[in-house]
Amino acid sequence: MQNNNTGTTTNDNFRFFGLGGSNEVGRSCHVIRYKGKTVMLDAGVHPAYRGMASLPFYDEIDLSTIDVLLISHFHLDHAASLPYVMQKTNFKGRVFMTHPTKAIYRWLLKDFVRVTSLSNNANSNIRTSNDDDNLYNDTDLVESFDRIETIDYHSTMDISGIKFTAYHAGHVLGAAMFQIEIAGLRILFTGDYSREVDRHLNSAEVPPFSTDVLIVESTFGTATHEPRITRERKLTSLIHNTVVKGGRVLLPVFALGRAQELLLILDEYWTQHSNDLGNGQVPIYYASNLARKCLNVFQTYINMMNDNIRKKFRDSKTNPFIFKNILYLKNIDDFQDFGPSVMLASPGMLQNGVSRDLLEKWCPEEKNLVLITGYSIEGTMAKFLMLQPDHIPSINNPDISVPRRCQVEEISFAAHVDFQENLDFIEQVGAGKIILVHGESNPMGRLKSALLSNFKNLKNTEKEVKVYNPRNCVLISLEFKGVKVAKAIGT
Amino acid sequence: MSSTIYYKFYSQKDISRLPFDGTGITVFDLKKDIININALGDGTDFQLKLYNPDGMEEYVDDTQVIPRSSTVIAKRAPATKSIHSNVNTGMRISNATRYVIGKPKIFKKLG
């Protein structure tokens, strides 16, 4: 363990150790220790890698020392190595997530196992060993699933002196921020969060209790988002213009979460512009069985979404997630590619699977459009496409490259805070120590500088704000003097 | 004759076995095989460290031979950059690429 120490390292110090997601986006996993208690935050995989290479650096700590593991939301980069941790390692702690996260997690990881197995078979001729890339199988999933405990928003658990409360994080259905209290010290972990009310989710909440250490995402660094309405208009007009010219639109999406927001936008637009769009002659397809299976989860948890969508649900007595203009494609082989269409397909970063196959099929034609709406992780095809390459490599035949003439556009519906939203939240939380996670090195570095200059007038005062951007497996050790003990006694 | 070496990733519960020919295997070959079998990647962003389970002493010499039927502990760690002022390049990156591209570390280099 390297030491990025700012005070004396004793067992009384608060310690932060990132196993993944530090100076990177992917494999989110952080360990915090204070007064002999250990909490792990998230257990993700890195979407640009496969198998063991995608794991957080679990060998760097003794997993048996973890008391509690909290999962912020169901995205693969936050939750997909959980079955591995629970089944394949000496981890013995208790695991918590919200109800909707658990409900979706179940289907999602089943699909993750299936997809990984499929791509193993497809690539079996180039594998050098007979092992596969699956980190766990269906049995591991089932066995671990029952041991996952759930927590309600705004409720507090106390597990042998570790108190934690879940707050709304926006971002996706079920996403939570956790405020953890150990011996009077309060730590807030944001996970991925958004501060904008969109079509179905609420903005993230600022917890009512003060926070000493804030562990906050930095995905967009110092970038600024356009207003939601502008982005929606751009999205629908790009799609509209493409299909009226006979083009196909590919929207690579992660099957659950932000895709449902896009479907709400598109379904409404298609209803309102039915005349211009040939009265149902331009289909919108959603190639996801997984999403179809999870529809009832979205229906069940409408009470956890924002007022707008709850009102719509109450007034119309219909489930807003049952769309009028969206066709679920059970099997991509049933898809008849005759004319203009809009297709939402997974995976969101085009690494393999249906979205990748469609990309290779459609990208040679100028009139077609690939519209990236999610955050694209370094090392994935989606990220590569942003460079507007002349050719892209074929996934099934490494000797072939496919010419790329189609339009490539990016409009973010990723539901991560931009700089202003992040700064505003950070100021409201008011923590003296800020640890940045979930960001590529450059945007994270810029965010750190921007925060330090924002708080520079507090320098050398009692309220000085310290900002850390550690790399994976570089220890942060923070000293909190006696204050905390007094606080704990006083309350 | 086929021999076996046992290895366990530090965080894992189970011990894995690795067959090889001979009475012992070099640290270099063992690392290469473990990286390969577990598809750990091209080696640029991680290091693989091997330890003797008694006392967790690291096997730092690639040429050291580990006798067959031994058990070793493996750790996958991030690649690190460190600054070495006495080396012309200034920056030393510690990662596992040499085990993937197949060139053992030469300890005594001329010049």
Ligand SMILES: [Zn+2]
């Ligand atoms: Zn997320």
Ligand SMILES: [Zn+2]
């Ligand atoms: Zn994320």
